[in-house]
Amino acid sequence: MIELDNLDVKILTHLQGNSRKSFQEIARNCLTSVPTVKSRVDRLLELGVISKFTIDIDNSKLGITEAILLVNAKPGAVSRITEELKGLEEVKELYVTSDSDAAIVSRVAGDMQRILAIQDRINLTDVNNIRIISVKNAFRKDSTIPLASSSITLTCAYCDRKVAGEAVRKKIDERDYFFCCTTCQGEFERKYTKLLAKA
Numbered sequence: 001m002i003e004l005d006n007l008d009v010k011i012l013t014h015l016q017g018n019s020r021k022s023f024q025e026i027a028r029n030c031l032t033s034v035p036t037v038k039s040r041v042d043r044l045l046e047l048g049v050i051s052k053f054t055i056d057i058d059n060s061k062l063g064i065t066e067a068i069l070l071v072n073a074k075p076g077a078v079s080r081i082t083e084e085l086k087g088l089e090e091v092k093e094l095y096v097t098s099d100s101d102a103a104i105v106s107r108v109a110g111d112m113q114r115i116l117a118i119q120d121r122i123n124l125t126d127v128n129n130i131r132i133i134s135v136k137n138a139f140r141k142d143s144t145i146p147l148a149s150s151s152i153t154l155t156c157a158y159c160d161r162k163v164a165g166e167a168v169r170k171k172i173d174e175r176d177y178f179f180c181c182t183t184c185q186g187e188f189e190r191k192y193t194k195l196l197a198k199a
């Protein structure tokens with residue numbers, strides 16, 4: 001089991017937000033040195049926690065539309081349709097549901113004309129109904145690290161105790177802080193504001 005601490009989680013959070021962020025900037029934000037950040041990143045790479053540095057492309061700038069595809073089909077046809085859909089470039093995620101109304105739910109992205117034409121590109125035998133709903137706003141949470149993980153040991157920024165269960169994550173002045181509870185978070189923020197007022 002890989003063990004991560006506060007600094008690892010902070011570094012990962014920074015890199016997830018922007019994988020090109022400089023070690024200088026990360027070190028400054030995490031109140032540590034550049035060599036420390038570098039050695040932590042090297043370790044995370046070595047352990048395979050960071051598998052690759054990737055980029056996020058803003059689909060809207062490229063005229064790429066996202067939509068949800070709902071297919072209601074006869075039970076016997078679901079696996080065939082699933083296979084056909086998986087072969088389409090526009091299909092990014094696909095779920096076979098236990099719902100009788102929508103047997104297949106899929107997230108599709110690409111050129112709108114091609115998305116709308118999906119129903120002409122697959123065999124519609126035994127398909128009762130197929131709907132395409134375009135997405136207005138997408139919100140995905142999957143890129144943040146789940147803090148309540150047995151491989152992560154976090155220390156509370158206020159009381160210094162090990163955080164049991166899910167940590168409270170709070171960004172103050174561009175810095176990430178973790179707390180064991182909202183009481184500690186509140187106390188920390190009070191102290192911090194007082195310090196700021198004095199400065």
Ligand SMILES: [Zn+2]
Nearest residue numbers: 156159180184
């Ligand atoms: Zn605490």
